[in-house]
Amino acid sequence: MANSSWMYSCHEASRMISDALERHLAPTEWMRLRMHLALCKMCRDYEQNIHVLESTLNSLGNQGTQDDQLSDDEKTLIRSNLNSILRDADDAL
Numbered sequence: 001m002a003n004s005s006w007m008y009s010c011h012e013a014s015r016m017i018s019d020a021l022e023r024h025l026a027p028t029e030w031m032r033l034r035m036h037l038a039l040c041k042m043c044r045d046y047e048q049n050i051h052v053l054e055s056t057l058n059s060l061g062n063q064g065t066q067d068d069q070l071s072d073d074e075k076t077l078i079r080s081n082l083n084s085i086l087r088d089a090d091d092a093l
């Protein structure tokens with residue numbers, strides 16, 4: 001059986017990918033995530049999507065006048081909505 005307890009499932013990996021945006025992963029968490037990503041294209045795509053979203057959110061916050069800027073609360077809200085949309089899409093596969 002190829003199942004290894006040290007390896008993240010896709011569910012755990014996707015959670016770690018979004019956690020990594022909020023906090024620093026522990027070295028073991030980071031290692032296990034990288035191991036999973038090395039083997040799993042679906043989660044690599046997920047990570048890429050997250051980073052695209054993240055840089056989109058950052059550029060939204062950085063351009064325009066003060067009035068156009070999203071507050072940190074708004075960014076967090078948008079990010080968590082997008083995360084849940086992405087996760088639902090993953091679950092549907």
Ligand SMILES: [Zn+2]
Pocket residue numbers: 009010011013036040041042043
């Ligand atoms: Zn995966």
